[in-house]
Amino acid sequence: MKLTYLGHSTFMAEMNGKHLLIDPFITPNELAKGIDVNSIRADYLLITHGHGDHVADAESIGKRNNAKVISNFEIVSWFEKKGLAGHPMNHGGKVSFDFGTVKYVNAVHSSVLPDGTYGGNPGGFVVWNEEVCFYNAGDTALSMDMKLLPLTCPKLDFAILPVGDNFTMGYEDALLASDFIECDKIIGCHYDTFGYIKIDHAKAKKAFADKGKELILLPIGKSLDL
Ligand code: NI
Numbered sequence: 001m002k003l004t005y006l007g008h009s010t011f012m013a014e015m016n017g018k019h020l021l022i023d024p025f026i027t028p029n030e031l032a033k034g035i036d037v038n039s040i041r042a043d044y045l046l047i048t049h050g051h052g053d054h055v056a057d058a059e060s061i062g063k064r065n066n067a068k069v070i071s072n073f074e075i076v077s078w079f080e081k082k083g084l085a086g087h088p089m090n091h092g093g094k095v096s097f098d099f100g101t102v103k104y105v106n107a108v109h110s111s112v113l114p115d116g117t118y119g120g121n122p123g124g125f126v127v128w129n130e131e132v133c134f135y136n137a138g139d140t141a142l143s144m145d146m147k148l149l150p151l152t153c154p155k156l157d158f159a160i161l162p163v164g165d166n167f168t169m170g171y172e173d174a175l176l177a178s179d180f181i182e183c184d185k186i187i188g189c190h191y192d193t194f195g196y197i198k199i200d201h202a203k204a205k206k207a208f209a210d211k212g213k214e215l216i217l218l219p220i221g222k223s224l225d226l
């Protein structure tokens with residue numbers, strides 16, 4: 001699969017020829033101004049929770065592409081009222097799509113949509129098919145529930161974890177999370193976008209390297225084949 005970083009917590013995952021856009025927050029992100037939001041293709045929008053820094057461009061990209069929203073019931077209902085199609089889930093549930101299987105898993109955070117609508121409880125996703133399996137944690141603290149992933153999902157090839165601290169876990173807790181989820185290849189997200197979450201890249205990467213693990217902090221716009 002191909003994974004492209006679009007800044008903050010926004011990723012494009014290409015699986016089985018389908019484009020999965022995760023937590024689109026591009027136009028308000030000064031650091032992502034090199035990304036042409038109008039050229040983004042999406043078959044599905046995976047939304048972890050309702051905060052503005054995860055949904056800002058979802059409606060416009062979703063409508064232009066006729067994309068289907070995959071999230072919890074409350075968030076899918078909100079987007080359906082705006083005219084988007086969706087597939088509602090809730091925690092612990094999994095469902096098969098044409099690109100693979102998605103499981104909506106626990107996150108420890110908060111969630112409200114930009115207009116104040118209740119966003120349900122925040123979550124993360126484990127996504128897999130015959131070729132690859134990855135975890136996108138969403139905004140979350142370190143939690144013991146992460147220990148359930150190796151017991152309930154296929155072996156992870158990589159995981160996208162927040163490392164920016166303040167609103168989510170920082171890199172030290174993300175390092176422990178990588179133990180809990182039994183995955184040594186971590187792609188960082190939710191860092192540097194705002195003053196509160198600026199991190200020291202070298203220090204964070206070294207903490208992982210010292211434990212024989214890898215923390216990848218992708219330049220915005222860069223892709224990886226995984
Ligand atoms: Ni959030």
Ligand code: MN
Nearest residue numbers: 051053054139
């Ligand atoms: Mn956030």
